[in-house]
Amino acid sequence: DVHLLESGGGLVQPGGSLRLSCAASELTFGSFAVAWVRQAPGQGLEWVSTISADTTSAYYADSVKGRFTISRDNSKKTLFLQMNSLRAEDTAVYYCAVPPDISVAGRGVYGHWGQGTLVTVSS
Amino acid sequence: DIVMTQSPDSLAVSLGERATINCKSSQSVLFSSNNRDYLAWYQQKPGQPPKLLIYWASTRASGVPDRFSGSGSGADFTLTISSLQAEDVAVYYCQHYYSAPYIFGQGTRLDIK
Numbered sequence: 531d532v533h534l535l536e537s538g539g540g541l542v543q544p545g546g547s548l549r550l551s552c553a554a555s556e557l558t559f560g561s562f563a564v565a566w567v568r569q570a571p572g573q574g575l576e577w578v579s580t581i582s583a584d585t586t587s588a589y590y591a592d593s594v595k596g597r598f599t600i601s602r603d604n605s606k607k608t609l610f611l612q613m614n615s616l617r618a619e620d621t622a623v624y625y626c627a628v629p630p631d632i633s634v635a636g637r638g639v640y641g642h643w644g645q646g647t648l649v650t651v652s653s
Numbered sequence: 654d655i656v657m658t659q660s661p662d663s664l665a666v667s668l669g670e671r672a673t674i675n676c677k678s679s680q681s682v683l684f685s686s687n688n689r690d691y692l693a694w695y696q697q698k699p700g701q702p703p704k705l706l707i708y709w710a711s712t713r714a715s716g717v718p719d720r721f722s723g724s725g726s727g728a729d730f731t732l733t734i735s736s737l738q739a740e741d742v743a744v745y746y747c748q749h750y751y752s753a754p755y756i757f758g759q760g761t762r763l764d765i766k
Contacts, residue, residue: 575746575757589753625702630714638750639693643702
């Protein structure tokens with residue numbers, strides 16, 4: 531089974547930066563497009579960003595475009611999210627997510643999720 | 654962007670009864686070249702990450718009980734729980750994955766009546 535472990539969350543001031551990481555246990559991590567999805571306190575799910583398996587393509591929600599950068603290191607089975615110019619509205623639990631099986635490896639449907647890491651943006 | 658709208662926002666159903674949640678997309682998520690609907694359903698319980706229930710609009714994910722079923726095509730979809738169990742109390746989300754951004758619906762809260 532796939533295990534995903536996010537880290538790097540915490541309290542940061544508005545305008546600050548954080549870098550989230552997600553370590554995957556699955557040996558075939560490098561075959562899947564992977565994503566970050568966030569959830570503000572008491573709110574619904576918001577897709578944030580996706581990166582292709584070969585790193586050639588990355589997509590972002592309008593709310594984070596130009597401020598967040600997704601990247602991955604397939605040799606270390608790790609996904610990253612560099613978050614700059616953070617705002618109060620970026621406060622959320624950030625989940626990394628992976629497609630459920632190889633038949634949807636490049637798709638934006640997520641069958642494996644980490645437990646999430648909390649990012650709080652506040653002065 | 655394709656916007657997803659769920660109805661109702663919340664509902665309460667008696668144990669053993671049927672629960673139905675609807676999801677409408679602002680444009681079709683049916684890809685004509687493979688005749689597949691790029692639509693998924695998730696369940697989220699308090700304090701837990703979401704769990705994938707259904708993808709391709711009607712394919713149950715691994716380990717999902719067969720009381721959960723998905724139907725619909727194009728821009729109108731339904732998640733049905735045929736006989737509600739206590740452990741099904743949760744918030745349910747639909748999501749399209751037709752093209753980025755992969756938008757989620759606002760969620761439907763399901764409780765026991």
